[in-house]
Amino acid sequence: MVDLDLVRRIADAAEEADGAAPFDEATWLALRHRPDSVRCWVRDEGVALLIGEDLSLVVHPDLRRRGVGTALAAEAIPASGPVEAWSHGDHPAARALAARRGLERARELWVMRRPSSVPLPKLPARERIAVRDYEPDDAEAVVRVNAAAFAAHPEQGAMDLANLRERMAEDWFDPAGLLVAVDSPSGEVLGFHWTKQHSPALGEVYVVGISPAAQGRGLGKLLTLAGLHHLIGKGVDEVLLYVESDNAPAIAVYSGLGFQHAASDTHVQYRRV
Structure with a gap:
């Protein structure tokens, strides 16, 4: 034990x-x-x-x-x-x-950080896309989108329903902090932004997953921004996120939203094959 x-x-x-x-x-x-x-x-x-x-x-x-x-x-x-x-x-x-x-x-x-004192742009409107809170019936759709979005990611891409429920059983889980983007009027889940609040002062862009079939519709920026509005509305002083150092498109989106990276804020994986 x-x-x-x-x-x-x-x-x-x-x-x-x-x-x-x-x-x-x-x-x-x-x-x-x-x-x-x-x-x-x-x-x-x-x-x-x-x-x-x-x-x-x-x-x-x-x-x-x-x-x-x-x-x-x-x-x-x-x-x-x-x-x-x-x-x-x-x-x-x-x-x-x-x-x-x-x-x-x-x-x-990379760990990228954004102080909440930096003004946020308003949420843009997207034709045929609605952003709403997570509902229990969304579980399978979230797992499906996550698997497709992170197919090449060795950790996040492995999330199944059991692992999703484990995470949702954690003390920090807040259904209102898991935002999903759905196609209107079909209701198909196109992507999600799962936020996390570590403390009253610190929030996290925990996972942003976009279905590959919905790429190119601006969902990454839309969902990230929606989650930031949610976290800042809860009063956090800072929001952090983790991103692969070679993921240039994601880093560009996050930088455009005010996130910055310091060299000391880097996690390194060592490997023996």
């Missing part, structure tokens, strides 16, 4: 020291809902988790530079075969550890 309280304490201490959470949402969902799928190496000094090929490793900030990360990596990383690991915040120690274990830099995920 994993000591989730200990894992949480170490993760919280690392986040406070580093400015970035060491474990992503998928890892926490697996720990809480599918613990049998997680191989764990947990000690007071640090934690290593292996979910399939995905490695997460964190050392308590007060106990770093003592070989804890090296020891955990030696235990958790298989001698051969594919492994993937994220460094949340492009941490130098993670970079060095990855090099020692033969993992190469493979992907970069």
Whole structure:
């Protein structure tokens, strides 16, 4: 049985020291809902988790530079075969550890941020498109659009109905924060923007998914803007989002809406094939 309280304490201490959470949402969902799928190496000094090929490793900030990360990596990383690991915040120690274990830099995920003090443009009108709140009957359509929109995305594209329900069971879920764009008058779901409120001051553009068949109709900007209006209407001071560093079209949309990226706000995936 994993000591989730200990894992949480170490993760919280690392986040406070580093400015970035060491474990992503998928890892926490697996720990809480599918613990049998997680191989764990947990000690007071640090934690290593292996979910399939995905490695997460964190050392308590007060106990770093003592070989804890090296020891955990030696235990958790298989001698051969594919492994993937994220460094949340492009941490130098993670970079060095990855090099020692033969993992190469493979992907970069940008965090972009937007202060709510920057004025938002009004929502544009789109012919035959309506944006409304999520309804329970939309679940299968949202999963279908998500699968099509993120077919090449190894994490988000795998969301099924069970995973959707897991996410909706989280404390932060608000049905009013999941906006869907539908074709009028057919009612077909063309895209969605799932927002997240982390705290009274911080919101997130959590997922924006557009059906490939509806590309070119301005839905990405429309839904992103609708979600921003929702979050700012709830009083957040800042909105963040995550985007692949090579996704130029999405970065252009987000930049046009006032989001900016700082080099230090970069997450890096290391991989061994």
